[in-house]
Amino acid sequence: MSDVIIERIDEYRWRIPPRGAMRVPGIIYASERLMENIRKEESPRQVSNVAQLPGIQAASLAMPDMHWGYGFPIGGVAAFDLQEGIISPGGVGYDINCGVRLLATNLRFEEIGNDLKTLLADLFREIPSGVGSRGGIRLTLGERKKVLRQGAKWAVDHGYGTPEDLSVTENGGLMEGGDPDCLSDRALERGRDQLGTLGSGNHFLEIEVVDDVYDHEAARAFGIEKGQVVVMIHSGSRGLGYQVCDEYLARMVKKRQTRDFDLPDRQLACAYIQSGEGREYLAAMACAANYAWANRQVLMHLTMEVFQRVLGRAPRDIGMRLVYDVCHNIATIEECLVEGVMKRVCVHRKGATRAWPPGHRDLPDRYRSVGQPVLIPGDMGSGSYLLAGSELAWRETFGSTCHGAGRVMSRTQAKKASARRSVSEELAKQGVIVMASGKGTLHEEIPEAYKNIHEVIDVVHEAGLSRKVARMRALGCIKG
Amino acid sequence: MGHPPFRTLDHTADIGLEFYGKDLAELFKNAGNALMDCLVERKGLSLKEYRNLSAEGGDSEELLVNFLRELLYMANGQGFLTKHIKIDHLDERMFSGMAGGEIFDAERHYLKMELKAVTYHGAIISEEKGQLKGRIIIDV
Structure with a gap:
């Protein structure tokens, strides 16, 4: 159990007072029940470790889905001053710009009943998934560099x-400043044939039906209604992103002795944003982020092709269109409200999603009045959520x-817990067809291996970090 | 004596490896085997070729992580699966040797899971009951 002091602020907010080398407090958003589990692990310690990094603004934050990471906790959010602050590859994560996109259709659930199995079987065949999956798009080095600069x-x-x-x-599917010269040959090589591939682990492609709508005005703006068929895609920058993070982290670990501050954990290795290394990492990370956006864009296209072939429309x-695409492993330079004052900062979101409020000037016109769509994937059985950004998130969580x-x-626990069960049959009984490349994937990814998504969503909704708009239930799922 | 050369530790979102050795050389070999065992069914691997393997680090823990990072890159980036590790030189800051194994063949090899990276988080080498014990965490 963590020995970090945690004080309760109100029903959903908990504070870690600044002690020792902490420059700012830590704030954790959680219910009492979620907090019981959080207290048992090292993640509050990780929140306080992040609070020690130079240039951190306001507070080191953690979202209700937080869990033990390495370095930064998963679910961690931290903003850094552009002049005196740092950037940390571990604060972004290995899967740079891992994210989610949601596609809407005008199809009703009843309309695809008979075609669902064929759709899934074809998606499973056409979209490479699984460990080290390779795609059908082969590009020259010059063309690959364009992907890294231009993204989606x-x-x-x-x-x-x-x-x-x-x-x-x-x-806009593009992080400016991507410079392929900041990538090693190894990283470039790993991006050679993974464009348009799903990957493995918790990545997926899912056909879902909108099960419930909570906020009708926002749902209307997003083009979402009950009974409608949608598709959710969860993937990232694949091996290229892992390689970028891995190499820059190693570089920054190597240089740790020359820093003017102590690191409580090597995995928090970082560089000043204004340093040569910091700038190079930003340029390399931008390449990986762009690769991920291009990847999800291609995955969406492949999905649409399969729908066209199977349904003949x-x-x-069939009104197939992108609702939104979010990243949840990223560091971006954004203008945020920092303790009541607008300021450009470098926001790290490691297992957290941007959630801009209604009225934000950079939101697309048709969403501006209701706030940014936020996409939250759940486990295979429990479904996923569509939320909207809020004013409170703008004030408190960048x-x-x-x-x-x-x-x-853990994956081992999940495998043990489900060893003698047929996960696919269990899910089929709940009305979810699953297909997976890896033999162990379905067992590792059983629904009970995850926190109760409804509980996490209720906390963000009640705490005011975002609003519930709709809930989607999986009809069919492809896993790597 | 006692425990196996390596074992997997349970972590919520990642995988931990623990390994032992009478000296640094044995520890590194067992660490490498533990990593490959996580990635692939090692029984099915053949020794078809040897490739150079080297790593550096500011201390033995950083070296250990960098050594494993290199092995993982060979697997993920080059498709080269290591069955056997030969050490030419090893001190607390430098490893040089060879990795023996073969290129991944989907027909014959079964990859157990995707290992994204070897992390520095909590990487440690300690002495216990007259032998060395190491721990690392892998992001999966």
């Missing part, structure tokens, strides 16, 4: 999607909210 725009320019998709992708005719359910069971 590259994909759109090459026929994967439409320009409208970019307007409903976080940051063009994506346009415009951030949770990212998912968060594990409560």
Whole structure:
């Protein structure tokens, strides 16, 4: 159990007072019940470790889905001053710009009943998934570098999607400043044939039905209604992103003795944003973020092709469109409200999602009055959520909210717990068809291995970090 | 004597490895085997070729992580699965040797899971009952 002091502020907020080397307090958003589990692990210690990093603003934050990470906790949010602050590869995570996109259709649940199995089987066949999966898109080195500079725009320019998709992708699907020269040959090589691949582990592609709508005004703005078929895609920057994080982290660990501050944990290795290394990491991270956006853009296109082939109707005719695309492992330079004052800072969201409030000037016109769509994937059985950004998140969390359910069971525990069970049959009884590349994946990813997503969502909703808009239930799921 | 050369530790979201050795050389070999065992069914691997393997670090723990990072890169980036590790030189700051194994073949090899990276978090080498014990955490 962590020996960190945790004081209760109110029903959903907990404070770690600044002690020792902490420069700011820690704030954890959780219910009493979630907190019981959080207290048992090292994650509050990780929140206080992050609070020790130079240039940190206001508070080191953790969302209700927080769990033990390495270095930063998963579910951690921290903003840093651009002049005196740091950037940390471990504060972004290995899967740079791991994220989620939601596609809407005009199809009703009843309409695809008979085609569901075929749709899934074809998606499973057409979309490479699993450990080390390789895709069908082979690019020259020069072309790959364009992907790294241009992100989702590259994909759109090459026929994967439409320009409208970019307007409903976080940051327009592009992080400026991507410089492929900041990537090693190894990182570039690993990006060679993974564009348009799902990956493995908790990544998935899911056909879902909108089960419930809570906020009708926001749902209308997002084009979502009860009974509608939607598709959720969860993937990231694949091996290229892991390699970028791995190499920059190693570089920063190596240089730790020359820093003018102590690190409570090597995995928190970081560099001043204004240093050569800091700038190079930002430029490399931008490349990986762009690769991930291009990847999800291609994955969406492949999905639409399968729908067209199976249903015999063009994506346009079934109203297939991108609702939004969010990242939940990223560091971005944003203008945020920091203790009541607007300021440009470097926000790290490691297992957390941007959640801009209604009225934010950089939101697409049609969403501006209701706030940013926030996509929260759940486990295979419990469904997923569509939320909207809030004013409170803007004031307190640099415009951030949770990212998912968060594990409560290790993979080994999950495998043991489900060893003699047929996970796919159990899910089929609940009306979810699952297909997975890896033999162990379904066992590792059983629903009970995750926190109760409804509880996490209730906390962010009640605490005011974002508003519940709709809940989606899985009909079919493809896992790596 | 007692325990196996390595074992997997249970972590909520990641995987921990613990390994032992009578000296640094044995510890590193067992660490490498533990990593590969997590990634692939090692029984099915053949020794078809040897490739150079080297790593550096500011101390033995950083070296251990960097050594494992290199082995993992060979697997994830080059598709080269290591069955056997040969050590030419090893001190607290430098490893040089060879990795023996073969290129991944989907027909014959079964990859157990995707290992994203070897982390520095909590990496430690300690002495226990006259032998060395190491621990690392892998991001999966």
